[in-house]
Amino acid sequence: MKRFDYLKAASIREAVSALAGDPKARMIAGGTNLVDLMKYDVEAPGLLVDINGLDLKRIEETETGYRIGALVTNSDLAYHPGVVRRFPLLASAILAGASPQLRNAATTGGNINQRTRCYYFYDPATRCNKRQPGSGCDAIGGVTRIHAILGASEACIATHPSDMCVALAALDAVVEVEGPEGRRDIAFLDYHRLPGDTPERDNTLRHGEIVTAIRLEGEAAARHHTYLKLRDRLSYAFALVSAAVDLKIENGKISRARVALGGVAHKPWRDLDAEGMLVGREPSAEATDAFAARLLAGAKGQGGNDFKITLAERVIRRALRQAAAGTPQIQHEKAIA
Amino acid sequence: MPSAPPSLRTIPITLTINGRRHDLDVAPWTSLLDLLREDLKLCGTKKGCDHGQCGACTVLVDGVRINSCLSLAVMRDGAEITTIEGLGTPERLHPMQRAFMEHDALQCGYCTPGQICSAVGLVSEGHAHSRAEIRELMSGNLCRCGAYTNIADAVEDILEQQQKAAAE
Ligand SMILES: Cc1cc2nc3c(=O)[nH]c(=O)nc-3n(C[C@H](O)[C@H](O)[C@H](O)COP(=O)(O)OP(=O)(O)OC[C@H]3O[C@@H](n4cnc5c(N)ncnc54)[C@H](O)[C@@H]3O)c2cc1C
Ligand code: SF4
Ligand code: FES
Ligand code: FES
Numbered sequence: 001m002k003r004f005d006y007l008k009a010a011s012i013r014e015a016v017s018a019l020a021g022d023p024k025a026r027m028i029a030g031g032t033n034l035v036d037l038m039k040y041d042v043e044a045p046g047l048l049v050d051i052n053g054l055d056l057k058r059i060e061e062t063e064t065g066y067r068i069g070a071l072v073t074n075s076d077l078a079y080h081p082g083v084v085r086r087f088p089l090l091a092s093a094i095l096a097g098a099s100p101q102l103r104n105a106a107t108t109g110g111n112i113n114q115r116t117r118c119y120y121f122y123d124p125a126t127r128c129n130k131r132q133p134g135s136g137c138d139a140i141g142g143v144t145r146i147h148a149i150l151g152a153s154e155a156c157i158a159t160h161p162s163d164m165c166v167a168l169a170a171l172d173a174v175v176e177v178e179g180p181e182g183r184r185d186i187a188f189l190d191y192h193r194l195p196g197d198t199p200e201r202d203n204t205l206r207h208g209e210i211v212t213a214i215r216l217e218g219e220a221a222a223r224h225h226t227y228l229k230l231r232d233r234l235s236y237a238f239a240l241v242s243a244a245v246d247l248k249i250e251n252g253k254i255s256r257a258r259v260a261l262g263g264v265a266h267k268p269w270r271d272l273d274a275e276g277m278l279v280g281r282e283p284s285a286e287a288t289d290a291f292a293a294r295l296l297a298g299a300k301g302q303g304g305n306d307f308k309i310t311l312a313e314r315v316i317r318r319a320l321r322q323a324a325a326g327t328p329q330i331q332h333e334k335a336i337a
Numbered sequence: 338m339p340s341a342p343p344s345l346r347t348i349p350i351t352l353t354i355n356g357r358r359h360d361l362d363v364a365p366w367t368s369l370l371d372l373l374r375e376d377l378k379l380c381g382t383k384k385g386c387d388h389g390q391c392g393a394c395t396v397l398v399d400g401v402r403i404n405s406c407l408s409l410a411v412m413r414d415g416a417e418i419t420t421i422e423g424l425g426t427p428e429r430l431h432p433m434q435r436a437f438m439e440h441d442a443l444q445c446g447y448c449t450p451g452q453i454c455s456a457v458g459l460v461s462e463g464h465a466h467s468r469a470e471i472r473e474l475m476s477g478n479l480c481r482c483g484a485y486t487n488i489a490d491a492v493e494d495i496l497e498q499q500q501k502a503a504a505e
Contacts, residue, residue, distance in 0.1 A: 003343040006365035006411055032407045035368065036388050046343055048365065052412055079464065099477025100462070101395055101455065105403040235476035332473035 002044040009049050012056075012178055012212065018049045020180045020208025027051050027210060029071060029110040032102050037115065041124055042131055056109070056212055059083070065216040067176075070109030074164065075100070077108060087220050088328065089246055093167035093227040095331045099236045109211040112165055112175070112191065115202060116158035116266075117238055119143060129155045130199040137199075144304035146238065149312065150296075151265040156199030157302055160192055160267050161238050167227060169260035169268035170244040173216055179209030188214075192267030199266075221246045223326035228319040229262070230311060234334045239263035241312045243319035247283070254278045254287075259295070259320070264312055271295050283324035285317075292316040350414040354379070355423025363410045370394045370405035373420060381421035381450045385479070392478035395451040395458070396420050402458025404477075421450035424457060432498070433457050436491040444482035452478045456492045460499065468493060 009015035009027075019025050024046035028034050037043040056069035059080050066087070068077060077083060078094035098106065120126040120138045127136035139147055139157055147157045165188075173188040192203045205211070229242035242262035248255045257278040261269040274294040281287040292313045299309045318336060322329055327337050347362040354377065363372060370387070373379045373396070385393030387406045394406040397419040425431035433456050436442070443449045455478045465471045471492050472485075480488065 001366045005343045006348060031409060031412060032389055035407045050412055100474050101402050101404045101477045102389060104401050235473055332469045
């Protein structure tokens with residue numbers, strides 16, 4: 001690990017000005033991603049801004065939902081009784097990720113800002129546009145088992161690895177950020193971005209900004225939801241493909257469908273037009289098949305991940321069936337209904 | 338001073354480790370795991386992968402289990418740390434240590450300190466109510482000898498004892 005200076009920020013203002021004033025500064029929260037990357041010299045901040053002293057550790061009930069501080073741990077969020085009751089999809093998705101120890105350390109802000117697990121990104125001996133803009137992408141034509149099938153570019157085919165973010169995308173969460181120019185809200189679907197020709201940017205956070213909270217608003221399915229994650233082993237592994245589903249069913253017909261896919265793109269993947277196809281229909285096999293076909297219409301394999309297209313189709317079908325039946329996947333039960 | 342090279346300045350921190358207060362000066366890039374093993378010679382906590390992938394380095398920080406390899410020691414200023422050395426001693430074993438022995442829940446023993454700290458954390462978290470939940474909530478600890486069945490037995494035993502005690 002490279003040497004760095006260390007600053008324990010005493011206020012959001014202090015953190016923001018330290019980050020804004022130094023392009024080589026990075027903030028650290030739980031450390032479970034950043035310390036890992038620093039050990040590989042993938043990240044080598046000149047200044048590490050420790051934000052753990054900031055007052056961002058609370059889950060507050062608002063008129064319409066919850067405001068979750070950026071430093072709330074993944075465990076505290078997943079087991080929060082109000083969140084479990086009103087946004088069970090989010091709780092379930094968090095429990096599908098990482099391990100109990102990691103979730104105890106990992107924070108809400110750190111989770112949404114975690115970086116890709118692309119093998120080449122992690123290996124400074126290879127070329128990677130995300131790690132070193134303009135250097136090339138050794139993943140293309142390389143080992144691509146975990147790479148994107150949707151929204152990739154010539155510059156980068158990486159995926160976003162978070163489970164929590166897939167649920168936040170399905171739930172239309174809002175990201176609150178604060179920076180040198182003040183505060184602003186970012187719709188969750190606009191937070192992460194596709195790689196295009198600037199894959200070094202994972203998201204739309206501006207220089208010097210920090211995430212202060214995530215807001216959950218409005219109504220979410222109490223029964224008709226599921227987080228279904230398929231991976232190379234049954235626990236403690238990143239998703240190959242996952243789906244977060246939130247349905248509203250009235251008189252046997254779908255009146256609202258929100259479906260986000262994980263493991264398939266540079267951001268949690270949603271297609272609002274495709275979701276519209278489900279509205280007004282019974283949750284039948286035909287409706288589901290048509291939806292899956294539409295959602296995956298632009299899917300393209302890279303060789304090693306071609307299987308993901310079929311896998312995604314099956315995950316979508318299974319997950320919609322689970323959500324429609326009101327039998328969400330339970331993360332410690334490994335059989336898939 | 339954005340362009341100045343990083344200094345070699347150490348940071349003063351205080352940790353209470355296994356009940357004993359330590360006033361330390363640490364380089365900010367020292368992981369909690371390296372501090373425990375290299376500086377304080379508490380070698381019970383093991384380094385398996387050093388990247389959060391195995392759980393051998395699990396310790397309790399303010400009673401909560403985390404991977405000490407992915408935490409910088411400076412981030413934990415003021416915390417109470419419990420390692421395997423602080424859970425029990427050969428003369429006075431922690432009940433979880435005894436359960437691991439009784440259930441033969443180890444072979445080489447390398448993963449064991451992390452398994453035991455993790456299991457103690459699991460019990461105090463209170464989210465495991467079945468064998469399937471124990472397995473899932475112990476999944477952050479790999480055992481290359483494959484002692485999983487007996488590890489789950491040991492944890493189940495302690496949870497059952499606890500439930501019985503609570504019922505009485
Ligand atoms: C072995 C292993 C397995 C894992 N498996 C999974 C899995 O299956 N599913 C899954 O979803 N995740 C998984 N993870 C990833 C884990 O969820 C993340 O490492 C964690 O959520 C990051 O949170 P943190 O607080 O530790 O972030 P940190 O490491 O502290 O920070 C991560 C990044 O976010 C930035 N950051 C932190 N806080 C903020 C903020 N408030 N505003 C802006 N930027 C910020 C940091 O600068 C850094 O770039 C795994 C990790 C490991 C090591
Ligand atoms: S896919 Fe993206 S992250 Fe991976 S090597 Fe290519 S540019 Fe880097
Ligand atoms: S040494 Fe920390 S998880 Fe492996
Ligand atoms: S007992 Fe050998 S690794 Fe677990």
